Amino acid sequence: MTAGSRQLVMDRIRAGLSGISDERLAGYAAVPRTYRLRGALNAETTLALMVERLREYDAEVVECAESALVSTIAAEIAKSGRRVLVAPAGLPEAWLVDGVEWRVDRGLQHEEIEQAEGVVTASFCGVAESGTIVLHHSQSEGRRVLTLLPDWHLCVLRASDVVETLPEYFALCAHPPQLATYISGPSATADIEMTRIKGVHGPRFLTVVLIRDETP
Amino acid sequence: MSATGPRSVSADHPELDPRLAPPFPAAALPVLRNAQLRKNVAHATDVIQGKRNRLVAEKADWTQLRDAASALRAHTLEHLGEYLAQFEERCTAAGGVVHWAADGEEARAIILAILREEKAAEVIKIKTMTSAEIQLNPYLREHGIAAHETDLAEIILQLGAGEPSHVVVPALHVNRAQVREIFARTMGLPKLSDDPQELTAAARSYLRKMFMTVPTAISGANYLIAETGGVAIVESEGNGRMCLTLPRTMITLAGIEKVIPRFRDLEVMLQVLARSATGERMNPYTSLWTGVTPGDGPQRFHVVLLDNGRSAMLRREVERQTLKCIRCGACMNTCPVYRQTGGHAYGSVYPGPIGAILTPQLQKLEHAQTLPYASSLCGACYDVCPVKINIPEVLIDLRAQVTDRERANERRFFDPIYVGMRVANWVFASAARFKLAQRAARIGLWAFTRKDGWIHTLPGTGGRWTMTRDLRGLPQQTFREWWQKERGR
Numbered sequence: 001m002t003a004g005s006r007q008l009v010m011d012r013i014r015a016g017l018s019g020i021s022d023e024r025l026a027g028y029a030a031v032p033r034t035y036r037l038r039g040a041l042n043a044e045t046t047l048a049l050m051v052e053r054l055r056e057y058d059a060e061v062v063e064c065a066e067s068a069l070v071s072t073i074a075a076e077i078a079k080s081g082r083r084v085l086v087a088p089a090g091l092p093e094a095w096l097v098d099g100v101e102w103r104v105d106r107g108l109q110h111e112e113i114e115q116a117e118g119v120v121t122a123s124f125c126g127v128a129e130s131g132t133i134v135l136h137h138s139q140s141e142g143r144r145v146l147t148l149l150p151d152w153h154l155c156v157l158r159a160s161d162v163v164e165t166l167p168e169y170f171a172l173c174a175h176p177p178q179l180a181t182y183i184s185g186p187s188a189t190a191d192i193e194m195t196r197i198k199g200v201h202g203p204r205f206l207t208v209v210l211i212r213d214e215t216p
Numbered sequence: 217m218s219a220t221g222p223r224s225v226s227a228d229h230p231e232l233d234p235r236l237a238p239p240f241p242a243a244a245l246p247v248l249r250n251a252q253l254r255k256n257v258a259h260a261t262d263v264i265q266g267k268r269n270r271l272v273a274e275k276a277d278w279t280q281l282r283d284a285a286s287a288l289r290a291h292t293l294e295h296l297g298e299y300l301a302q303f304e305e306r307c308t309a310a311g312g313v314v315h316w317a318a319d320g321e322e323a324r325a326i327i328l329a330i331l332r333e334e335k336a337a338e339v340i341k342i343k344t345m346t347s348a349e350i351q352l353n354p355y356l357r358e359h360g361i362a363a364h365e366t367d368l369a370e371i372i373l374q375l376g377a378g379e380p381s382h383v384v385v386p387a388l389h390v391n392r393a394q395v396r397e398i399f400a401r402t403m404g405l406p407k408l409s410d411d412p413q414e415l416t417a418a419a420r421s422y423l424r425k426m427f428m429t430v431p432t433a434i435s436g437a438n439y440l441i442a443e444t445g446g447v448a449i450v451e452s453e454g455n456g457r458m459c460l461t462l463p464r465t466m467i468t469l470a471g472i473e474k475v476i477p478r479f480r481d482l483e484v485m486l487q488v489l490a491r492s493a494t495g496e497r498m499n500p501y502t503s504l505w506t507g508v509t510p511g512d513g514p515q516r517f518h519v520v521l522l523d524n525g526r527s528a529m530l531r532r533e534v535e536r537q538t539l540k541c542i543r544c545g546a547c548m549n550t551c552p553v554y555r556q557t558g559g560h561a562y563g564s565v566y567p568g569p570i571g572a573i574l575t576p577q578l579q580k581l582e583h584a585q586t587l588p589y590a591s592s593l594c595g596a597c598y599d600v601c602p603v604k605i606n607i608p609e610v611l612i613d614l615r616a617q618v619t620d621r622e623r624a625n626e627r628r629f630f631d632p633i634y635v636g637m638r639v640a641n642w643v644f645a646s647a648a649r650f651k652l653a654q655r656a657a658r659i660g661l662w663a664f665t666r667k668d669g670w671i672h673t674l675p676g677t678g679g680r681w682t683m684t685r686d687l688r689g690l691p692q693q694t695f696r697e698w699w700q701k702e703r704g705r
Contacts, residue, residue, distance in 0.1 A: 006316040009472065009523045013297045016530030020294060028477055031287045035280035035484070053497075107511070110428060110462060130490075130498035143512040144461045144503075148454070166498075167483040176444045176479035178310070178506045179513075182486075184498035187454035191369040191385060192412040193256075193392050194263040200368065200416055201423070201454030202501065 037171070039129075039164025046128045046164045051210065053131025057185030058198065059206040066211050069156070070094050073120065076154060076207055082117035086146050090139025095120060095156070105146055113145055118152035119203075124180075125161040127169050132184045133157065133208070134169060136177040144181060153203040158211045230560030232379045233351065234579050237563025239586040244561035253389050257381075257558040260388035261549040267495025268546060268600070275491065284484045286604035289540035292476055293530065299442040299475045300521065306445025310507025312517045320350030323522045327352065327434065327467055330518055331361055334465050336432040342449065342456045343367035344436025345383055345543060346469050346522060348565040349578070352434070363434070364426055366455035368419050375402040381559030381567060384493045384545035389558050423455065433459035433514070437470035438542070439485060440519070443478040446506035447519070450489060450499045460503050466514035472521050473539040485542065488602035492544035525578040534613045538573050540603040547597035547607060553590055562587060569597035573610040581617055588614035632677050651696065658690045665689030 039046060051061050064072040074097040077085065084101045086108065096102050103116055113119075122140035123133050133155055135141045147153055163169055187202035198204065230246075231237040247253055272278050292299055304314045317323035331339060339356070341347065341363055353363045353374075365374045369387035373380055376398035380386030387395075396410040399418050408418060435456065439448040447468055449456050460466065476485060482504075490499045508517050529535045548554040548568025559567030563584065564575040572587040588611045597607040622628050643653045664671045671687040673679065681687060693701075 005318045005322060008318050009316050009521070009527060010297055010300075012523065012527035013300070013472070013530060016527050017294065017296065019531065026287075026291060026294075028291060031291055032280070032283050033484075035277040035284055035487075114428065127498075132498050137512065144457065145512075148457050148461055166487055170480045170483040173479065176441075176446070177504070178444075178446075179509055180502075180504040181457070182498065182502040182504075183500065184496070184502075185500045187452065188500050189368045189416060189453045190263075190494070191367075191372065191387055192390075192395050192415055194260050194385070194388070195392075195412040197412050197416040200420055200452075201427075201458055 035167070036165055037167045039168060041128075041164050043159075047159055047162055047210070047212075049164070050126050050128035050131060050162050053128065054206075054208055057131055057206070059131075059185070059208055061208045061210060063210045063212050066213065069209070069211055070097060072209055073097055073154065073156070074099070076209065077118075077120075080118065080152060080154075080205075080207070082152060084116045084118075086113055086116045086119040086142075086150055088121055088140055088142030088146055091120065091122065091142075092140065105142060108146075110145060110149065114149040116150045118154060118205075119146050119150045120154045121147055121156070123155050123157050123161070124177075125163060125169055125172060126157050127166055127182075128162055128164045129166065130184050132166075132169075132182050133206075135181045135183070137179040137181070144179060147181070147183075148202055151203055152205040152207070154207045154209065156209045156211065159213060162210075230379050230381075231563055232348075232560070232565055234564045234575050234584040237584070240561055240563070240590045241586065243563050244557040244590075247558050247561055248556065252391070253558055254556065256389050256391050258555060260382070260385055261555050264385070264495055264545075265549045268492060268549070269495075271491045271495050271497060275487075278491075281484060281488050282602055282604060285488045285542075285602055286540065288476065288481055288484060289542075289603045290537075293473065293536055293539050295477075296472065296475070296530065299477055300472060302442040303440050303445055303475050304521075306443070307440075307447075307507055307519060308445070310445045312445065312507040312519055315518060315520045317520055317522045317524070320522070320524045323350050323469060323520050323524070324352055324355045326520050327469065328356065328359055328361070330465070330467055331356070331432060334432050334516075336361060336465075338362040338364060338430055339432045339434055340364050340366050340426055340430045340459050340463070341370075341433065342435040342451070342459045343370050343386070344434070344469060345380075345565055346436050346471055347434060348380065350469075350522070350524065352469070364430070366423055366426070366459060367451075368416065368453060368455075371419055371423070372398060375399070379560060380565060382545055382548060383543050383566065383568075383570075389560070423458075427455075427458040427462055431464040432467070433463040433465070434467045434469065435459060437468050437474050437519075438489070439482065440470055440475040441479050441482075441504075442475050444506050446479070446504055448482060448502060448504045450486070450502045452494065452500045454501055457501055457503055460505065461513050463514050465516040465518075467518045467520065469520045469522060472523055472526050473541075489542055489544055492542075492546040492600065492602040525580060528580065529577050532613075534606075534610055535573075535577060537605045538570075538577060538610060540605050541570050541574065542603055543570075544602055546600040546602065550596045550600050552592060552594060552596070557590075562590065569607045569611075570605070573605075573607055573614060576614055576618075581614070581621065585618045585621075588612075588618060654690070654694050658692075661690055 054061050086103045121142050124136040125134045186198045187200045188198050189200045190196050315326045356363045372387040381389045392410040400408045437447050490496045551569050554568040562571045566574045572590050576584040593608045643649045669689050674682045
C-alpha cells in the first residue's frame with residue numbers, strides 16, 4: 001500500500017510543480033541571509049545577558065572559577081537539600097561529590113531516574129539572547145530522559161561556550177547533532193487563561209553553574 | 217468513519233469536520249451570542265498579541281528573518297519532491313521507517329496497523345493539529361485504542377469533550393472555572409480549586425503515571441530536516457519530551473510540507489516561530505531527534521508523511537503560499553473576525569485567516585466554501601505572518617474560484633446574484649445602455665434617497681445590503697453629463 005502511495009504522492013507533487021520553469025527556480029544559496037549571523041556584544045556583556053535571561057526564567061545562576069567548580073557543585077547540592085542524584089555515565093569523576101547517593105546512568109530504569117531528586121550534567125553551549133541551554137546528549141550531558149524526569153537539574157555551563165545569538169550556535173555545529181534539546185526556561189504553560197504556570201512536566205528547578213575563566 | 221450525520225450546532229458542541237460544519241455565518245452566531253466565550257477569546261488574543269508585538273519590536277533583524285523564513289519555505293516547496301526523498305533516505309538510514317499516506321484515511325490505517333503490531337490498547341499523544349485534521353482519535357477509539365492527549369489544553373478539551381479553537385492555545389475559549397469543573401469531575405478531585413497553579417499540578421500528576429507506563433506515542437512535527445532525516449518539535453510544557461523519550465515506539469504524523477532543507481535552517485525558523493506563536497524569545501523546550509538512537513528514547517520510530525490535499529495546492533503560485541505556514545497562530549490573534557467569532561465558527565481544526573485559506577483547499581473547495589468570505593481583507597494577517605503568506609491575496613483568489621464553480625452550476629442559473637451579474641455585464645458592455653441604466657437608476661432610487669443624500673433602506677434583495685450598510689444615493693448629474701455640458705460644446 002505504502003509503495004504505491006509514495007509513487008502517487010510524488011507524482012502529484014511533480015505534476016503540481018511542473019508549471020515552474022527552471023529559470024524561475026531559485027537555488028538554496030539564493031535564500032537571503034541578511035539577518036544577524038553574529039552577535040554585537042563583547043564576551044562580558046554576552047555573559048551578563050545570559051545570566052539575566054536565565055534569572056528571568058527563575059533559574060538559579062551561580063558563577064565560579066574553574067578551580068572552584070567542584071566545591072561549587074557540592075555547595076549547590078548541599079543547599080538544595082537533595083541526596084539522591086542521577087549522573088550521566090560520562091560526567092567527570094570529580095563532579096560526583098561526597099555526601100550524595102549517586103545513581104550513575106549505566107542503563108538506569110525510568111523508575112530509578114524518576115525517583116531521584118535531581119540530576120547533574122554538562123552542556124553543549126548557551127545562547128544568551130534567548131537564555132537557551134543547549135544539550136547534545138553526549139556522554140557528559142546524558143541521555144534525554146536523565147534531564148527530564150528528575151525535578152531538579154543542575155547544569156554546568158562554560159562561559160567560553162556561551163554565544164550571543166542562535167545563528168552562532170548553528171555555526172558551532174560542523175556536524176548536525178543526532179539528538180538535541182534546547183531548554184529556554186523551565187517547562188511552562190499558559191493554557192489556562194494565559195496565566196503563566198511553571199513546572200508542568202519537566203524539571204521544575206534549574207540551577208546553572210557558570211564556569212568563568214580565572215580572572216586574568 | 218465520521219458519518220455521524222449533521223449535528224446541531226451550539227457553542228458547546230461545535231462541528232469541526234468541514235464536510236459537516238454549517239456555513240461560517242451560521243456557525244459564528246452561537247459564539248457571537250455567547251458573551252463569556254467572546255470575553256475569553258478577546259483576553260487570550262490580547263495577551264499573546266501584546267507579548268508578540270513587544271518581542272518582535274525588540275528584534276532588530278525581524279524583517280530580515282522574515283525574508284529568510286519566507287524564502288526558505290518557498291524554496292522548499294518548489295523542490296518539495298527532492299527534499300522529501302532526501303528526508304526519507306536519511307531518516308531510513310538512521311533507523312526510522314517512513315510511510316506515505318495519500319489521504320487521511322490511509323494515514324489512519326497505517327497508524328492503526330502499527331499500533332496493532334505493537335499490541336497497543338492505548339497511546340499517548342503530543343498535540344498535533346494534523347492528527348485532528350484526519351480525525352485520528354475517534355477512529356482509534358472505534359478500533360478499541362484509547363488515545364490520551366497530554367498537552368494541558370488538549371486534556372482540558374478531551375476530558376471536557378470540547379473542540380480546539382486555536383492552533384497554539386487550543387482551549388483559549390475555556391476559563392478557569394470551566395477547567396476546574398472538568399478536572400474535578402473527570403479526575404475525581406472534588407476539592408480542587410480554580411487556581412491555574414493547582415489545576416496544572418493536577419494535570420501533572422494525572423499524566424505522570426501515563427507517561428511512565430504507556431509504551432506507544434504519537435506526535436506531529438514542526439520540522440522534518442531533509443539534510444539529516446531528523447525531526448524537530450517545539451513545545452512549552454515538557455509533555456512532548458515525555459512522549460518522545462519514554463515510550464518504546466514513536467509514530468510521527470507530518471504533512472509533506474513540513475520539510476526544511478538543512479539543520480541550519482532552524483536558526484531562522486526557531487527565531488520567528490516562538491516570537492510569533494507565544495511571544496517568547498524561544499519556547500521552553502525544543503527537541504530534535506534522528507531516527508533511532510540506541511539506548512536513548514524509542515527504539516522503534518515511524519514517520520507518516522501525509523498528503524491529504526496538500527500536493528494539489530502546489531499547482532498555482534498564489535495557493536502554494538498556503539503551504540509555507542508554520543502554524544504559529546499569529547494571524548488569528550490579530551484577525552478582527554477571529555477575535556469576534558473565536559475558532560469554532562470556522563468548522564475546522566484550522567481556524568482564523570490561515571484556516572480560511574487552508575481548509576477550503578484541503579476540501580478541494582467541495583466544502584467550506586464560505587470560509588474565504590470570513591474576512592474583511594484588512595491585511596493584518598499578512599502583516600504579522602512570519603513567513604509572509606499573502607493571505608488576502610489567496611482569499612480573493614479562492615473567492616473567485618468559489619464563484620466560478622457556482623456560476624458553472626446550472627441550478628444557480630436563475631440565482632438573483634448571477635442574473636444580476638449577467639445583466640450588469642450586458643449593460644456595461646455598451647455606452648448607450650450604460651447611460652440609459654444610469655438614468656433609470658436615478659429615477660428608480662429617487663424615492664428611497666433621503667435628504668442627506670443617502671439610502672437607508674431598500675426593499676427586496678437590495679434590502680440585504682441596507683440591512684447593515686447605507687448606500688450613497690446617485691448624484692443628480694453623472695460625470696458624463698457634466699462633461700457634455702461643460703466641455704462638450
